Every structure is written in structure tokens, then in C-alpha cells.
Amino acid sequence: xxxxxxxxxxxxxxxxxxxxxxxxxxxxxxxxxxxxxxxxxxxxxxxxxxxxxxxxxxxxxxxxxxxxxxxxxxxxxxxxxxxxxxxxxxxxxxxxxxxxxxxxxxxxxxxxxxxxxxxxxxxxxxxxxxxxxxxxxxxxxxxxxxxxxxxxxxxxxxxxxxxxxxxxxxxxxxxxxxxxxxxxxxxxxxxxxxxxxxxxxxxxxxxxxxxxxxxxxxxxxxxxxxxxxxxxxxxxxxxxxxxxxxxxxxxxxxxxxxxxxxxxxxxxxxxxxxxxxxxxxxxxxxxxxxxxxxxxxxxxxxxxxxxxxxxxxx
Numbered sequence: 001x002x003x004x005x006x007x008x009x010x011x012x013x014x015x016x017x018x019x020x021x022x023x024x025x026x027x028x029x030x031x032x033x034x035x036x037x038x039x040x041x042x043x044x045x046x047x048x049x050x051x052x053x054x055x056x057x058x059x060x061x062x063x064x065x066x067x068x069x070x071x072x073x074x075x076x077x078x079x080x081x082x083x084x085x086x087x088x089x090x091x092x093x094x095x096x097x098x099x100x101x102x103x104x105x106x107x108x109x110x111x112x113x114x115x116x117x118x119x120x121x122x123x124x125x126x127x128x129x130x131x132x133x134x135x136x137x138x139x140x141x142x143x144x145x146x147x148x149x150x151x152x153x154x155x156x157x158x159x160x161x162x163x164x165x166x167x168x169x170x171x172x173x174x175x176x177x178x179x180x181x182x183x184x185x186x187x188x189x190x191x192x193x194x195x196x197x198x199x200x201x202x203x204x205x206x207x208x209x210x211x212x213x214x215x216x217x218x219x220x221x222x223x224x225x226x227x228x229x230x231x232x233x234x235x236x237x238x239x240x241x242x243x244x245x246x247x248x249x250x251x252x253x254x255x256x257x258x259x260x261x262x263x264x265x266x267x268x269x270x271x272x273x274x275x276x277x278x279x280x281x282x283x284x285x286x287x288x289x290x291x292x293x294x295x296x297x298x299x300x301x302x303x304x305x306x307x308x309x310x311x312x313x314x
Contacts, residue, residue, distance in 0.1 A: 229280030
């Protein structure tokens with residue numbers, strides 16, 4: 001009830017603003033699920049008041065399968081819409097599933113919102129350090145991370161496994177607690193923020209993010225790890241695969257035996273030179289190049305919004 005009343009307030013405020021200044025450029029990051037009901041109302045209002053609409057997509061909820069609600073949203077918004085997506089896959093899915101014109105879609109990665117990466121100092125240790133950070137759940141891959149640690153432990157590999165983040169459910173809590181009791185190499189450090197999060201990523205050799213979440217898009221944790229030159233291992237959900245590949249990480253296909261594939265890759269890493277200081281610095285260089293490109297795309301989007309605001313509806 002409170003949310004519905006708030007939506008009514010927002011609707012009247014929106015109408016007032018658009019009536020006072022016609023031809024506004026309106027930016028709306030839309031919801032992934034039933035919250036799009038509110039989006040339909042807001043965007044239809046923008047359409048009838050001849051605004052230039054920019055829709056920012058952050059979820060694969062309506063891209064993994066066809067959504068009638070999202071189709072209604074597109075109809076309500078009309079043809080004067082610019083779509084902002086996170087990556088090529090999201091763009092391709094929008095075009096394929098909803099027949100959108102690629103010319104009306106702009107890619108702006110979440111990486112655009114990262115500051116310039118500063119110099120770093122890696123905490124080099126004697127053991128291989130693996131890390132996993134998420135809203136900890138089976139969907140986000142904490143079970144597979146624990147299985148990878150167990151396989152390495154059984155093989156006698158010297159390593160440390162660090163799990164960080166808030167725990168989402170009792171089942172995941174039991175898994176983590178049991179793993180820490182079973183393997184002295186595995187540690188749960190709880191939620192990390194600010195400097196503690198920087199220290200967490202800085203201490204890692206490999207960041208493992210084996211998400212099975214069906215609506216996964218472009219997790220920020222991949223970039224937070226890459227900023228420190230950490231080697232990435234993850235699944236191909238959402239936009240993850242091109243991100244990981246661009247940063248010279250390892251992508252596990254959804255149809256593969258996840259744990260076995262990851263353990264084999266870790267063996268290859270141990271035998272190779274991907275964790276040297278030079279290799280880490282090279283991956284940081286890739287990160288910085290990608291960040292600069294994403295920042296350029298964001299600047300182009302802001303300029304486009306400014307141009308459409310000045311010129312009015314087209």
C-alpha cells in the first residue's frame with residue numbers, strides 16, 4: 001500500500017515536471033519483474049508528454065524468456081526510446097526476442113562507474129589464495145566454491161580459500177560453517193566494505209564466481225577483482241563470459257562439469273605463469289583500457305541525452 005501511494009505521488013510529480021519543461025530527456029532504469037507495472041505507467045506518461053526516453057536495462061529476467069509485461073512496457077514507451085544495455089549479449093537478446101532496432105541501443109558497461117585504478121601492492125603469500133564474494137547462496141555459487149576447495153584439499157594442494165559477503169539463507173550458512181570446520185584452509189570473513197573489501201581483493205590470486213543465478217547480468221565483483229589484477233574464473237551467465245574473456249580469465253560453460261573444469265584450470269594456473277606480478281599488471285592494463293572505453297560510452301550517452309533535451313522530441 002505504501003509503495004502504491006508513493007507511486008501515485010511520483011506520477012503526479014512527473015507530470016508536473018514534464019508539463020513545465022517539454023521535450024525532457026527522461027532516464028529510467030527499469031525493474032526486472034513485476035515492478036515493471038510501475039514502469040509502464042511512468043513511461044506511458046513520458047510518451048504522451050513527448051519526452052525523449054532512455055531505458056537502462058540491468059536484468060536478464062525478461063531476456064532469458066519472453067515477457068508479455070515487458071512487451072507491454074515497450075508499447076507504452078513508444079518508438080522514441082533509446083535503450084542502454086550492459087553488453088553485446090544483452091543487446092543481441094533484446095533485438096532477437098523483441099525485434100528492437102540495434103541503432104536504438106547503446107552499450108554502457110557497469111565498468112564506466114569505476115574510478116581510475118590506482119597503483120597496487122599484492123600481498124604475496126606462500127599458498128595459492130582463492131576468493132569468493134557475493135550475497136552468499138547456492139544460486140551465486142558458494143556450494144561450487146566449497147567443492148573446488150574440497151577437491152584441492154583432497155589433492156594435497158597448498159591453498160587458502162576465503163569466503164566473504166552476507167549469507168542469504170540458512171542452507172548456505174550450514175554449508176559454509178561445515179566447510180570451515182572440515183577444512184582449515186577455508187575461512188569465512190563475513191561482509192566486507194570499503195577498505196576491508198579492497199584488502200580482500202588485493203590478497204587474492206584467483207577470484208571464483210560460479211554463479212548459477214538465472215537473471216545474472218554483469219556482476220560488479222568481477223571488475224572489483226580485476227582492478228587488482230586477480231585472475232577470474234566464472235560461468236557464462238548474463239554478460240559474464242565476454243567480461244571474463246576480455247580480462248584473460250577462464251569461463252566455465254553451463255553445460256560442463258563445473259567443479260572438475262575449475263580444478264583442472266587451477267592445476268594449469270599452478271603450472272603456468274598467470275599469477276606472476278607481470279601477469280597481474282597486464283590484466284590490470286586490460287581492466288584500465290576497458291574502463292576507459294566504458295567511460296567514453298557513458299560520456300557519449302550523457303551528451304546524447306543533452307542533445308535530445310536541447311533539440312526536443314524527434
